[in-house]
Amino acid sequence: MVQSSSFPFELLHADTKTKARRGRLRLPHGNVETPAFMPVGTQGTVKGLTIDQVEKTGAHILLGNTYHLSLRPGSELIAQQGGLHRFMGWDKPILTDSGGFQIFSLGDMNKVTEDGATFRSHLNGAKIHLRPEDSIRIQEELGSDIAMVLDHVIALPASDEAALDASDRSVRWARRCKESAKRSDQAKFAIVQGGLNADLRIQCAEQLIQIGFDGYAVGGLSVGEPPPEMYRILDIVCPVLPTDQPRYLMGVGRPIDLVEGIARGIDMFDCVMPTRNGRNALAFTANGPLRMRNQVHARDEKPIEEDCPCIACDRSRAYIRHLFQADEMLGPMLLSIHNLTFYQRLMQWARQAIEEDRFEAFLLEQRSKLEPTQESD
């Protein structure tokens, strides 16, 4: 039984030669034009940007991390402060993840039972038991527009047995998440698990669709597997998912991964790469990345990208390089702004290509342009 969602996803146009979709997701705090990239605001801030600078990059929706925010400052405190939107000053949509991935990647000594996950806080070693119901309660306290169900994430490669166990548990936890949810103004997205096993992925997706959610995420990818493996899973999973609901590829990725994901029918993405790599002096551009510490930029009066409207591109490459050489905060700040602006521009270009039914050509063009190139130095 597929039930209708209170958070309508309008499919504005489907590309004719690829599976790319141009859509619009209506959420309590506004509309999200898809394909969309969500900047990551792990601890109630997108690292290195003020909230007005985040808005100027063109972002429609942010991601917040349930794991981090629940440990510090605590979801109860954020609720008392009027919710995450008000706390951080962002009045557009927010998606919160469930904590599943962070328990897997950050929590010490994590142990999963049917009841929930037990782990030690990476901050102070405190022992925490998180059940699916807790994850939803925390996300309801945070007040996000979209809550993710708690999933059981495992390392890849994994045995079929371990992948099946985690996948089945993720389905049962998803049901408990849905059943425990109290807020009707918060969309719930399920997460398709199943490792790199096609049958498991399809089975997991079908079971989640039976339960019925407002959107479907593909989880457990971009954890070290080669990109073609990720693309293969998307080729398998996306056709199973409802066409009239949004699809979210979690934690992905490089600019080319976004374009490849869109070509396979993905609508939403999040990743720390634009800010993390920006802090490390890597600038994304339409012609591949630039390493801004390189000597080649020392006297270059050109901006990082001539046609980019961001404030980093008001300055020269020479200035940006100087900031990194001098270990000034403004270097990471400006490159984080630039990279997030680039990701949003890439999504804008993709949306336009879909609207104009030329996404296949766009995909081919991006494959040749976005691949990392080694700069001479």
Add this chain to the structure above:
Amino acid sequence: MVQSSSFPFELLHADTKTKARRGRLRLPHGNVETPAFMPVGTQGTVKGLTIDQVEKTGAHILLGNTYHLSLRPGSELIAQQGGLHRFMGWDKPILTDSGGFQIFSLGDMNKVTEDGATFRSHLNGAKIHLRPEDSIRIQEELGSDIAMVLDHVIALPASDEAALDASDRSVRWARRCKESAKRSDQAKFAIVQGGLNADLRIQCAEQLIQIGFDGYAVGGLSVGEPPPEMYRILDIVCPVLPTDQPRYLMGVGRPIDLVEGIARGIDMFDCVMPTRNGRNALAFTANGPLRMRNQVHARDEKPIEEDCPCIACDRSRAYIRHLFQADEMLGPMLLSIHNLTFYQRLMQWARQAIEEDRFEAFLLEQRSKLEPTQESD
């Protein structure tokens, strides 16, 4: 012989009960309303702020550091990039210091002879010899609106003999700076030295006035002496300085020091305190400083200052505290913005108090309000 300056300083109003002055300094890149506070942009950036954020704090003029910029990226590179204004994207006035204070405080094994100062770069240990003529050439390459003469800075307390030697040398170096200057579009300010010795200070000031400069700075203060000692020197030096030229108290200081300096006839200030203390979670307010890591702020929905227009004060104290607890860049960024905004607002309040002939009352009020108070925690 006092010569007229190409950089007119208009004395708009003199307070009747104190020596406070309301003025306007005309420089190639615009007017500076005095009393004025100059944010410090040591390495071509005010730490933690984008250049548009610096402008929004209300700053009319920035300070750049000749020592740092000449070592990295080099004044020749900045000249090739169109000068410091264009390099960092600031089209209002810039004052550059001469490097004297940094040689004293940062350079290893610094040795002063009559020809100049020899020191090792704090970056790479390279041996550098800087003469007064070099300092002016570098500042001309940077293209600042105001160049400072190279002075011989010594540690306090110092013997009268050492203070006299440094003071006399500073006068001779000031003359060499003036004689070597080629740019007519750059004001030259001399620096009054002489330690805590009143006679030396007066003698140094009179000799510099004889040579003739566009403005006069009081240097060698705020290097560890008690504030009353600094105020005493200002009481002695300011009356000797020309009334129709700007007076600059270098490297000062706390908010109350600015107000005390204005009361004694100082027109310009610079200090790293607003940004450095901001990075360390100290917020300046009209009612004294707040330590933003304190537990007392954890659930406080109030902004740092209710009437402050800065973007930090769009958020709650609880949020600012969370950012520092979580070690997020946005904490230092927002408090640097707030503190610089506070310093500019303090100057605005001071200018208005002078215009309205009530600076004495303003001074008394600030003495009771600005003194550090210990928060309960």
